[in-house]
Amino acid sequence: MRSTSVLPVIALVANAAAKTVNVDVGQGFFSPSVIKADKGDTIEFRWIAVGHSVATGLKDKVCQPAPDAFFSGEVSTLNTTFSVMVDSTDPTYIYCTVPGHCQVGMVGVINGDEDGLSAYKAAAAKSSGSTSPDNVGGGSLGMASSSSTTGAAPSTSSSATATGSKTSAGSTASSSSSSAPTSNAAVSLKGSACTFFVTAGVAAMML
Numbered sequence: 001m002r003s004t005s006v007l008p009v010i011a012l013v014a015n016a017a018a019k020t021v022n023v024d025v026g027q028g029f030f031s032p033s034v035i036k037a038d039k040g041d042t043i044e045f046r047w048i049a050v051g052h053s054v055a056t057g058l059k060d061k062v063c064q065p066a067p068d069a070f071f072s073g074e075v076s077t078l079n080t081t082f083s084v085m086v087d088s089t090d091p092t093y094i095y096c097t098v099p100g101h102c103q104v105g106m107v108g109v110i111n112g113d114e115d116g117l118s119a120y121k122a123a124a125a126k127s128s129g130s131t132s133p134d135n136v137g138g139g140s141l142g143m144a145s146s147s148s149t150t151g152a153a154p155s156t157s158s159s160a161t162a163t164g165s166k167t168s169a170g171s172t173a174s175s176s177s178s179s180a181p182t183s184n185a186a187v188s189l190k191g192s193a194c195t196f197f198v199t200a201g202v203a204a205m206m207l
Helices: 002-017 114-125 184-206
Strands: 020-025 042-047 055-057 080-085 092-095 107-110 140-143
Touching: 092 114, 107 114
Parallel strands: 020 042
Antiparallel strands: 042 080, 055 092, 080 140, 092 107
């Protein structure tokens, strides 16, 4: 009977570990372009320049959508967000579907590496065109705060910010403003508390 009391604590630990990885969609770039995220994390794309999109692509057919691609559609409003849930740690390539943008290097990779992205980018430069998925989907559209800076310089390494919340994929409805990022110190504190409760639960089972 006592073992069941530990389950809510384990669930709390799992929720605390999930994080949101922020990616800027800029003027011809994704920043970071090499995105690192764990299964269960949320990637939040935020538009700091309009007239771009993001979609899941195929490694061997550059600038073409994957069969189960997520797709934001072309965004025309600054600070629009598109949040997707990570369900795999396999390398996943992304690209802007606007004609010509993939060919000039507006591509990225989730859980890949620089070498793989460079090869994808080189192949994209030689491709004849881009194709968009048939429908917007696979994520949630929303709005971020207006404090982001337009035209920020691209980065090649990801910076994950823990928010303690998840955004489910598969919805195209607009959501409310994004939650404010939680500091690393706060996350460390939550992690310590979760460890304490789990330890206490285990100790109780041994009594």
